[in-house]
Amino acid sequence: MDSMKLSKDKLNSFVAILAEQKQLYMPQAEGETLKYSPVNAKVQPDLVFSNTAVPAKSVVFPQVETLFRYEVEKTDIKMPAGEEERVLLGVRPCDARAMSIVDNLFSWDVDDPYYLGKREKTIVVGLACQKPGVNCFCSSVGGGPASTEGLDVLLTDLGESFLVKPLTEKGEKLCQAAGEIFEEASSDDLNSAEKLHQEAAALISRSIETGGIPEKLPGLWESGIWKEVSNACLGCGICTFLCPTCHCFDIQDEIEGFEGRRCRMWDSCMFGEYTLHTSGHNPRPTRRERTRNRINHKYNYFVQKFDVIACVGCGRCISSCPVNIDIIEILQQVKEAQ
Ligand code: SF4
Numbered sequence: 001m002d003s004m005k006l007s008k009d010k011l012n013s014f015v016a017i018l019a020e021q022k023q024l025y026m027p028q029a030e031g032e033t034l035k036y037s038p039v040n041a042k043v044q045p046d047l048v049f050s051n052t053a054v055p056a057k058s059v060v061f062p063q064v065e066t067l068f069r070y071e072v073e074k075t076d077i078k079m080p081a082g083e084e085e086r087v088l089l090g091v092r093p094c095d096a097r098a099m100s101i102v103d104n105l106f107s108w109d110v111d112d113p114y115y116l117g118k119r120e121k122t123i124v125v126g127l128a129c130q131k132p133g134v135n136c137f138c139s140s141v142g143g144g145p146a147s148t149e150g151l152d153v154l155l156t157d158l159g160e161s162f163l164v165k166p167l168t169e170k171g172e173k174l175c176q177a178a179g180e181i182f183e184e185a186s187s188d189d190l191n192s193a194e195k196l197h198q199e200a201a202a203l204i205s206r207s208i209e210t211g212g213i214p215e216k217l218p219g220l221w222e223s224g225i226w227k228e229v230s231n232a233c234l235g236c237g238i239c240t241f242l243c244p245t246c247h248c249f250d251i252q253d254e255i256e257g258f259e260g261r262r263c264r265m266w267d268s269c270m271f272g273e274y275t276l277h278t279s280g281h282n283p284r285p286t287r288r289e290r291t292r293n294r295i296n297h298k299y300n301y302f303v304q305k306f307d308v309i310a311c312v313g314c315g316r317c318i319s320s321c322p323v324n325i326d327i328i329e330i331l332q333q334v335k336e337a338q
Pocket residue numbers: 239242243244245246298310311312313314315316317318327
């Protein structure tokens with residue numbers, strides 16, 4: 001299916017069509033936090049933002065998710081209802097790429113039906129970046145402001161309209177269902193979009209040459225750099241909670257009266273309790289070991305297992321860290337360490 005054009009004065013209609021057909025999620029402000037939330041057909045879409053604070057992963061891997069419900073002292077369990085079809089609208093290319101990286105993990109040794117069920121029912125409509133954030137470095141780790149990996153449709157803001165490029169069968173079906181509101185895109189529109197993509201790529205000011213890092217990390221296990229780069233860390237875990245590729249979770253039971261539910265919730269390898277054994281032993285007792293693990297997980301273990309770096313260069317961990325710990329500077333130290 002060829003690219004099409006959506007006039008901005010028809011954006012409301014496009015949103016209404018999507019919301020009538022499927023559960024629609026868009027970036028919405030909750031207090032000061034921009035995150036993906038379900039919206040109805042009446043929402044006034046606002047697709048002017050840099051990136052959401054909370055990544056799009058929260059829709060397919062919720063912060064807290066009920067796995068099943070039960071009654072105390074009974075053996076029956078009640079599974080959640082099946083997943084609804086959903087559309088994620090306005091996803092930045094780094095977040096879409098992150099979901100396709102995380103897919104590796106949840107379909108690795110055991111298929112995770114909760115995550116994969118949501119992924120299968122989700123159509124991802126991306127929005128190419130035009131003003132990368134100050135800490136973005138997506139192009140250093142295999143992405144880019146108009147990367148299409150993990151997307152079903154890519155939108156590019158042309159000013160008065162969006163160029164709409166279907167990328168997968170799911171994306172084509174979605175566009176066909178909304179067909180009448182689109183116009184034909186001209187070769188000028190295609191050229192303008194291409195130019196905007198190149199200009200955005202040129203605006204990315206931070207970078208790191210990642211070649212050799214995965215191979216070098218194992219030899220730095222006892223290096224002094226880990227103490228140095230983790231000295232200021234508060235162990236708050238925000239770098240992992242807001243990371244679009246972090247996927248660690250805990251499973252807990254919550255019981256109220258005779259009603260119980262088993263749920264899973266985001267956890268963080270930056271928390272001391274994360275690896276605390278029942279015996280009291282903790283293999284990652286200090287922030288030195290936890291920081292070493294965070295970097296190794298993304299730039300070493302994941303590469304060994306799945307042949308891809310588990311970091312999409314969104315820069316959230318840098319921008320959100322209360323003590324300015326900067327993953328690009330850590331990687332630079334890794335490169336320079338003897
Ligand atoms: S490690 Fe940092 S820069 Fe990389 S994907 Fe996670 S939050 Fe983004």
